[in-house]
Amino acid sequence: MKKLRGSDRDWQVLGETKIPGRIVSLSLNSDESCLVAGMAHGSMCILDTTSLKYKIAGESHMAGINDIAFGKKDSSYCCTISEDRLLRVWNLGNYHVQRTIKGQCAGRRCLIDSVRGEIISGWSNGAVRAFSIDTGRESWSIAKAHKGAITCLDIGQGNLLTGGEDGSVRIWSTPSCRLVTQYQAHQGAVGEVLADISQPHLVHSFGLSDRAISTYNAKKDQKIIAHMIQNGGFCSMTQRIDSEEELVTGLSHGYILFWDCDEKNPVGKVLDSGRSAITALALSPDGKYLALSGADYRLRVYEVKTMKLVARCGGHGGRVNRLSFSPDQRQIVSVGADAAVCVWNFYLSP
Numbered sequence: 001m002k003k004l005r006g007s008d009r010d011w012q013v014l015g016e017t018k019i020p021g022r023i024v025s026l027s028l029n030s031d032e033s034c035l036v037a038g039m040a041h042g043s044m045c046i047l048d049t050t051s052l053k054y055k056i057a058g059e060s061h062m063a064g065i066n067d068i069a070f071g072k073k074d075s076s077y078c079c080t081i082s083e084d085r086l087l088r089v090w091n092l093g094n095y096h097v098q099r100t101i102k103g104q105c106a107g108r109r110c111l112i113d114s115v116r117g118e119i120i121s122g123w124s125n126g127a128v129r130a131f132s133i134d135t136g137r138e139s140w141s142i143a144k145a146h147k148g149a150i151t152c153l154d155i156g157q158g159n160l161l162t163g164g165e166d167g168s169v170r171i172w173s174t175p176s177c178r179l180v181t182q183y184q185a186h187q188g189a190v191g192e193v194l195a196d197i198s199q200p201h202l203v204h205s206f207g208l209s210d211r212a213i214s215t216y217n218a219k220k221d222q223k224i225i226a227h228m229i230q231n232g233g234f235c236s237m238t239q240r241i242d243s244e245e246e247l248v249t250g251l252s253h254g255y256i257l258f259w260d261c262d263e264k265n266p267v268g269k270v271l272d273s274g275r276s277a278i279t280a281l282a283l284s285p286d287g288k289y290l291a292l293s294g295a296d297y298r299l300r301v302y303e304v305k306t307m308k309l310v311a312r313c314g315g316h317g318g319r320v321n322r323l324s325f326s327p328d329q330r331q332i333v334s335v336g337a338d339a340a341v342c343v344w345n346f347y348l349s350p
Contacts, residue, residue, distance in 0.1 A: 001016060001017050001018075001019055001023065001037070001047065001052060001054075002015070002016040003015045003016065003049070003052060015051075015052050016052065017047070017052040017053070017054065019037060019039070019045055019047075019054055020039075021039035021040055021041050021043060022039065022040040022041075023037050023038070023039060023040075024038050024039065024040050025037070025038035026038075028049075032049060033048070033049055033050075034046050034047060034048055034049060035047045035049055036057070037054070040062075041062065041084075041086075042059055042060040042061060042062040042084070043056055043058065043059040043060075044056070044057045044058045044059070045057060056096075058096070059088070059096070059097040059100070060339065060340075060341075061080065061082040061084050061086060061088070061339045061341070062082075062084040062339060063082055063083035063084040063106075063339055064082065064083045064318070064321065064336070064337040064338070064339060065080050065081070065082045065083075065321060065322075065335035065336060065337075065339060065340070065341065066081055066082060066083065066106075066107060066108050066109065066321050066322065066335070067080065067081050067107075067108065067109045067110045067321070067322045067335070068080050068110075068322050068323065068324050068333050068334070068335045068341070069110050069111045069112050069119075069324065070112060070324055070325075070326055070327055070333075071112040071114040071327070072112075072114040072327060073114060073327050074114070074327065075092065075326040075327045075328040075330065075331070076091065076092055076093055077089055077090060077091055077092060077098060078090055078092060078112075078324070078326070078333055079110050079112060079119050080110070080335055080341060081107035081108065081109065081110040081121055082106075082107055082339070083106045083107070084106075084339075085102055085103045085104070085105060085106060085107060086100055086101070086102055086103070086107065087100070087101040087102075087103060087107055087110060087119065087121050087131070088100050088101075089101075089119070089133070089136075090341065092326070092331065092333075092343065095343065099136045100136075101119075101121075101131055101136055103121070103123055103129070104123070104125065105123050105124045105125045106123065106124040106149075107121060107122075107123055107124070108122050108123060108124055108149050108150050108151060109121065109122035109150055109151070109152055109153045110122070110153070111153050111154070111155065112133070113130075113155060115158075116130075116174075116175075117132060117133050117134065118130045118131060118132060118133060118139055119131045119133055120153060120155075120160065120174075122145070122149075122150025122151075122152075122153050122162065123149070123150060124149040124150075125149070126143075126144050126145055126146045126147060126148055126149060126150060126164065127141060127142065127143055127144070127145060127150070128141065128142040128145045128150060128153075128160070128162060128172075129141040129142075130174070130175070139175060140174065140175040140177055141177070142172065142177045145162050145164070145170065145172070146162060146163075146164025146165065146166050146168065146170070147164065147165070147166040148164055148165030148166050148189075149164065149165045149189075150162060150163075150164055151163050151164055151165055151189050151190050151191065151208075152190055152191065152192050152193045152205075153193070154193050154194055154195050155195065156171075156195020156196070156200035156201075156203065157195070157200040157201065159171050159172060159173055159174070159180060160172040160173075160174050161193050161194075161195055161203060162193070163185070163189075163190030163191075163192070163193040163205055164189070164190060165188075165189040165190075166189075167184055167185060167186045167187055167188055167189065167190060167207065168182055168183065168184050168185060168190070169182065169183055169185040169190060169193055169203060169205050169216070170182040171203070171218060180218075181218055181221060183216060183221075183223075185205045185207070185214050185216065186205065186206070186207030186208075186209075186210050186212065186214065187207060187209060187210045188207050188208055188209035188210060189207070189208045189209070190205050190206070190207060190208070191205075191206045191207060191208040191234055191235070191236075191237070192204075192205060192206055192234075192236065192237040193205040194237065194238070194239055194247075196239070196245065196261075197239055197241060197245055198245055201217060201218045201219045202215055202216070202217055202218070202224070202261070203215070203216045203218055204216075204237070204239070204247060204261075206234040206237055206249065207234070208233065208234070209233065211228060211229045211230070211232075211233055211234065212226050212227065212228050212229075213226065213227040213228075213234065213237070213247065213249070213259065214226050215261055224261075225261065225262070225264065226264075227247075227259050227264060227265075227266070228264075229251070229257070231253065232251045232252040232253040232255070233251065233252045234249050234250075234251060234252075235250050235251060235252055235277050235278055235279045235294065236249065236250040236278055236279055236280055236281040236292075236294075237249045237250070237281065238281045238282060238283050239283075240258075240283060240287055240304070241283070241287040242287050242304075243258075244260055244261075245261070246258045246259060246260055246261075246267065246268075247259040247261065248281060248283070248290065249281075250272075250277075250278025250279065250280075250281045250292060250294065251277075251278060252277045252278075253275075253277070254271060254272045254274060254275040254276055254277070254278060255269060255270065255271055255272070255278075256268075256269070256270045256271075256272055256278065256281075256290075256292070256307075257269055270302075270307045272292065272300065273300065273309060273312075274293075274294065274296040274298060274300060275296075276294055276295040276296040277294045277295040278292050278293075278294045279293070279294035279295060279319060279320060279321060280292060280293045280294060280320045280321060280322050280323045280334065281323075282323050282324050282325055282332070283304070283325070284325045284329050284346075285325060285327055285328075285329050286329060287304065288303065288304055288305070289301055289302065289303060289304060289310070289325075289346075290302045290304050290307075291323055291325065291332050292323075293316075293320035293323060293334060294319065294320055295319050297314060297316040297317065297318065297319065297320060297336070298312065298313065298314045298316075299311075299312070299313050299314070299315070299316075299320065299323070299332070299334055299342075299344065300312050301332075301346070310348060311346075311348075313344060315334075315340070315342040315344075316334065316336045316338050316340055316342060317336075317338040317340065318336050318337035318338030318339075318340075319336055319337045319338075320334050320335070320336040320337075321335055321336050321337060322334070322335055323335070325346070329346060330345065330346060330347070331343055331344060331345060331346055332344040332346050
């Protein structure tokens with residue numbers, strides 16, 4: 001950035017400064033005291049026109065955001081990962097980026113391991129990489145965790161669970177990166193993998209194309225049960241902390257199905273008011289509320305016990321890919337294909 005004075009062919013450089021990134025736009029305020037500079041990588045700087053000193057005013061992703069994650073207890077920050085190859089840690093006190101980590105390819109999944117103080121990320125080249133929350137430095141990695149992209153991550157019994165485009169589910173010991181066990185769970189890409197909340201040696205997963213949920217016993221190395229649907233496909237899944245730890249799934253045609261792990265057929269069925277693919281599901285930490293969204297861009301919250309709709313709101317301009325309650329249950333954060341991070345205050349009067 002250079003500041004010049006002159007006319008015609010006679011110009012004098014009065015000052016210059018370097019800004020981290022390529023400048024793609026400039027705008028001068030009304031009293032000409034500052035400039036706003038837009039950067040190619042999604043940040044925005046404000047510069048003093050006299051001194052040319054600058055500060056970062058805001059940052060954003062530049063492509064579809066694929067995942068959002070909180071730690072188990074801390075609601076002050078969350079992380080997001082995007083197709084723009086960036087993993088970002090957000091301070092939810094001031095809504096600014098606390099740390100940015102750049103990958104070599106599109107980012108697909110992320111989670112926070114609060115015990116080890118790490119962010120674990122999955123990438124489109126099949127790699128899994130862990131970074132320190134405090135420093136942002138890489139602490140360990142698995143270069144080829146799967147053939148094809150990483151599609152899902154979870155933690156169970158201290159081990160890392162991964163699912164990939166290759167249809168397999170793998171369990172890793174970290175930080176040694178030793179493969180504990182693996183199995184071919186689905187014919188196509190794995191849509192979600194969950195360690196059971198009460199019996200972590202049980203692993204639940206669904207396939208994006210085979211219309212099946214699989215429950216696998218990692219101790220006995222055997223599949224226990226498979227849940228099948230005839231129409232539509234699974235798009236999202238989570239697990240209740242009450243009611244026999246039922247699995248909750250969102251389908252491509254707008255239905256929410258509840259599954260008991262001991263029963264082959266669904267034990268509950270509700271048609272979401274959006275009547276479109278439910279691509280994101282999240283239960284509140286107390287298990288009382290279910291937030292969901294998807295292809296219709298809108299967020300809805302249901303009371304789980306009655307499945308009564310208690311909140312409906314809109315903010316995204318594209319499909320919502322993932323959402324999560326904060327651990328203190330005061331906020332819901334959603335991310336989508338529109339590269340937006342939406343933070344919603346969640347409060348219901350008694």
